[in-house]
Amino acid sequence: MLLVVGLLYLTGEAPGQEVFIYRPWPEKKTLASDGVLSVHGELFVHLQAPSSFPSFNDQSGETDRWNYGFQNFFFLTPSTTLIAQLVAHDDTNNRTKFDWHFSARQNLARNLVLVIGHDSNHDSDHSSYLHGKLYYTNRNYIGAALPLEGNNFYVEPFIWFFHHSNQRTHLDLSGEKIKQELGLRAGLILAQQAILSLQVICQSDGLFYLGQAYSGNLLLRIKLAPWFELSLGGSLWKDIETSPLGTKKTFGKLMWGISIPF
Numbered sequence: 001m002l003l004v005v006g007l008l009y010l011t012g013e014a015p016g017q018e019v020f021i022y023r024p025w026p027e028k029k030t031l032a033s034d035g036v037l038s039v040h041g042e043l044f045v046h047l048q049a050p051s052s053f054p055s056f057n058d059q060s061g062e063t064d065r066w067n068y069g070f071q072n073f074f075f076l077t078p079s080t081t082l083i084a085q086l087v088a089h090d091d092t093n094n095r096t097k098f099d100w101h102f103s104a105r106q107n108l109a110r111n112l113v114l115v116i117g118h119d120s121n122h123d124s125d126h127s128s129y130l131h132g133k134l135y136y137t138n139r140n141y142i143g144a145a146l147p148l149e150g151n152n153f154y155v156e157p158f159i160w161f162f163h164h165s166n167q168r169t170h171l172d173l174s175g176e177k178i179k180q181e182l183g184l185r186a187g188l189i190l191a192q193q194a195i196l197s198l199q200v201i202c203q204s205d206g207l208f209y210l211g212q213a214y215s216g217n218l219l220l221r222i223k224l225a226p227w228f229e230l231s232l233g234g235s236l237w238k239d240i241e242t243s244p245l246g247t248k249k250t251f252g253k254l255m256w257g258i259s260i261p262f
Helices: 002-008
Strands: 039-051 066-077 080-090 095-109 112-123 138-145 153-163 180-191 194-204 213-225 228-239 250-261
Touching: 039 228, 112 153
Parallel strands: none
Antiparallel strands: 039 066, 039 250, 066 080, 080 095, 095 112, 112 138, 138 153, 153 180, 180 194, 194 213, 213 228, 228 250
């Protein structure tokens, strides 16, 4: 029990990033080979309690309490996958923000994947400002991943390089624009009905550098039925270095929820 509680403290998602969920797909009909656009994914609802994650892009407002949305995987060819994700944020009284994620994964070799992605976060009924200008997070990136998968595990180190991005590297938004994310994703099938997913990402304003901030996500999924799962987890988003404004912030949350895979 203590181990599970300790793991839960590390899990969730930083704004814009894809929520990594290890879910082997035994049957993937593809548009190219079968003439069928195979779509898998899930609908989800998560309660963040306790949580210190802010609601809006400028990190103002009440803390984040509810997340809900969907994640879809479109299998175009045996080596090409499109991913779409929407996460809506709610502070209990108001829907505060929408996070969109789109990415394409192209297998170049057995253990080499090209990744091209776009993320954007938009406030709802609120206007965030940075340096006197309207602000929302907008990220475009290209990178590579080295996936390795066994019978009951998955490991994927990756690196993404950003262009035309306005996300900042420190949590108080005083850092330079993000240029790189270096990270690791891992999944483990604990039992027939339980899967553990881990994601750790370091954000940097320089290339091939560990960075100024990192986020850690851990998610435990317990399957109660083929179409219904419990979600237990948490998130930690933390400055590695002191920001230009002299702060070293940390956001954290525990997450409790359900998902409906399809």
